[in-house]
Amino acid sequence: MVGKIINEKPSFGNMNMPLTLILLGRRLGV
Known part of the structure; x- marks a missing residue:
């Protein structure tokens, strides 16, 4: 998910x- 966004923009x-x-x-509650 995050990688996709970074790759796209x-x-x-x-x-x-x-x-x-x-x-x-x-x-996640960290």
Whole structure:
């Protein structure tokens, strides 16, 4: 999922990288 977004939109994926990680962590309950 994350890899697909980064592959499709490197610039956008790079900016959303930290946000995505935080969102994933929160969803997982880390």
